[in-house]
Amino acid sequence: MIDLYDPTTIREADSMAIGKFKVPGIVLMENAGLEASLCVQRLFPQAERFLILAGPGNNGGDGYVMARHFAIRGLLPIVLLAGAPEKIKGDALQNLEILKEMSTPIRITEEMTVEEITSLMSESHVVIDCLLGTGSKGSPQGEIRRIIELLEGRNNIVSIDIPSGINAETGEVYSPCVASVATITMLAMKTGLAAMPAAAKAGKIEIVSIGVPPHEVLPSLPCATLWEEEDAIATLPERKLDLHKGGRGTLLVVGGSEHYRGAPLLSALGALKSGCGVVIVASTDDVCREGISFLPEAVFHPMKRENPQDLLCWSERGTAAVVGPGLGRDSHGASLFECIWNEWRHPLLVDGDGIFWLNELKSYLKKRNDVIITPHEGEAARLLGLTAKDVASSRLYAAKELARQWGCVVLKGHGTVIDTISRTVIIREGGPELSVPGSGDILSGVIGTFLAQQISLLDSASLGVWIHGKAGQFLAERKGIDGILAREIAMGIPSVLCSLREKEKTKH
Ligand SMILES: NC(=O)C1=CN([C@@H]2O[C@H](COP(=O)(O)OP(=O)(O)OC[C@H]3O[C@@H](n4cnc5c(N)ncnc54)[C@H](OP(=O)(O)O)[C@@H]3O)[C@@H](O)[C@H]2O)[C@@H](O)CC1
Numbered sequence: 001m002i003d004l005y006d007p008t009t010i011r012e013a014d015s016m017a018i019g020k021f022k023v024p025g026i027v028l029m030e031n032a033g034l035e036a037s038l039c040v041q042r043l044f045p046q047a048e049r050f051l052i053l054a055g056p057g058n059n060g061g062d063g064y065v066m067a068r069h070f071a072i073r074g075l076l077p078i079v080l081l082a083g084a085p086e087k088i089k090g091d092a093l094q095n096l097e098i099l100k101e102m103s104t105p106i107r108i109t110e111e112m113t114v115e116e117i118t119s120l121m122s123e124s125h126v127v128i129d130c131l132l133g134t135g136s137k138g139s140p141q142g143e144i145r146r147i148i149e150l151l152e153g154r155n156n157i158v159s160i161d162i163p164s165g166i167n168a169e170t171g172e173v174y175s176p177c178v179a180s181v182a183t184i185t186m187l188a189m190k191t192g193l194a195a196m197p198a199a200a201k202a203g204k205i206e207i208v209s210i211g212v213p214p215h216e217v218l219p220s221l222p223c224a225t226l227w228e229e230e231d232a233i234a235t236l237p238e239r240k241l242d243l244h245k246g247g248r249g250t251l252l253v254v255g256g257s258e259h260y261r262g263a264p265l266l267s268a269l270g271a272l273k274s275g276c277g278v279v280i281v282a283s284t285d286d287v288c289r290e291g292i293s294f295l296p297e298a299v300f301h302p303m304k305r306e307n308p309q310d311l312l313c314w315s316e317r318g319t320a321a322v323v324g325p326g327l328g329r330d331s332h333g334a335s336l337f338e339c340i341w342n343e344w345r346h347p348l349l350v351d352g353d354g355i356f357w358l359n360e361l362k363s364y365l366k367k368r369n370d371v372i373i374t375p376h377e378g379e380a381a382r383l384l385g386l387t388a389k390d391v392a393s394s395r396l397y398a399a400k401e402l403a404r405q406w407g408c409v410v411l412k413g414h415g416t417v418i419d420t421i422s423r424t425v426i427i428r429e430g431g432p433e434l435s436v437p438g439s440g441d442i443l444s445g446v447i448g449t450f451l452a453q454q455i456s457l458l459d460s461a462s463l464g465v466w467i468h469g470k471a472g473q474f475l476a477e478r479k480g481i482d483g484i485l486a487r488e489i490a491m492g493i494p495s496v497l498c499s500l501r502e503k504e505k506t507k508h
């Protein structure tokens, strides 16, 4: 698990380092710049010529320290000051003054032509972005804007602390924004570096020390966490030797309609391939009849249109339900959804058309605190009264708002965000291979499986998303990212689980 902190918390930690540990700010900057310069050399061992683009704040200050250490090692740094030099103050100014005493070239971008700047960029082995850090606000302006625009298309940029032009708290990307091959971030990872769309601008992330122990200056609860394989291993349900199928959970999947017959079957497949004990597909007569040949391992419950309550006969045996895959948007779908939401007494996952009905029927629905909703950006936008573009540009914010209304939300898309108001988890496994029809249905079954085994909402959602993403990734490595069928993702899940359990064994 990688802990993530917003810029305000990081700035408080910096102040605490200065206050509690009595480490002067200039020493923190020295440590940050020295460590960052070493890190750049580890990433680019052959590089000799470094172009350091420095903004007016302390992010620029880190750049002057880096330039000094490159020069000490006999390398060739050049510093370009972007923006008015009279704005530079404090620790950054002091480091600039030191640098001025050395022979390192320092130039002011405002006095340079585009050709001069771009030819320096082209001649450098590595361009280092020290334009804006955690003190940046909104889209880059003035000279900094001009310089970022000139960086467009370059593939040798390393950003210091954050790529200039992202919002380090929300993961929003402003225009223009630096796109880096690597980001060297100080003290701890910032939330915006893990959240899409900004995560795509950061490249490989390296965390460097500023000379104080992070756990001494950072709060014990991070603002969010990035899930890793070790978290999936730690969350896997236990498998005792005398396990029976009931111990693997009993999941009811409610969905399917005339035009969407496959969705509940894919959800059931996702559940069975994730190790669910019993899966009951409650659907139309046709789906149940045809479903038996697709998935004979499932139990089928043909629904009575006139009596949705009939489904509740599974309340005794069932331990969780998924409602929504292909459910349909006619009155039958509405009454089924309302019945399950208001009367099903076990944890519930709402997906697909279930999310449509959630929005339509919200004033008729009881308050529940055992529900996971799994919208994609379009569905999230509808629930929030925003556009899909708004949601895509600020995924952390959208997930938090949805969690406030519904308790636990899985905002799908690359860099899935899971939010329960008090906790935020980001999962980066999986890529474009997962954006295929039926992939979300599979995911609902995977998460449903863990819910059915009494794993908490947050852990079920995180484990389900991680496994689904990893299955996609394994598949993409062998077959590429195009033409994957959703059922192939499900078929890959046992290998993911197997590899996690193998690693679990070696840990003990
Ligand atoms: N604190 C510490 O102990 C340590 C901090 N460290 C380093 O300091 C960094 C934070 O430094 P910081 O606070 O000086 O902010 P930073 O991002 O460099 O720039 C602020 C300047 O940019 C300007 N500006 C803002 N937005 C803008 C925009 N959109 N477009 C154009 N200009 C804009 C803003 O102008 P103003 O708003 O004041 O007019 C101001 O002049 C941090 O990321 C890390 O690298 C490390 O050394 C470890 C120790």
Ligand SMILES: [K+]
Pocket: 059, 129, 130, 131, 132, 133, 159, 160, 161, 162, 163, 164
């Ligand atoms: K930067």
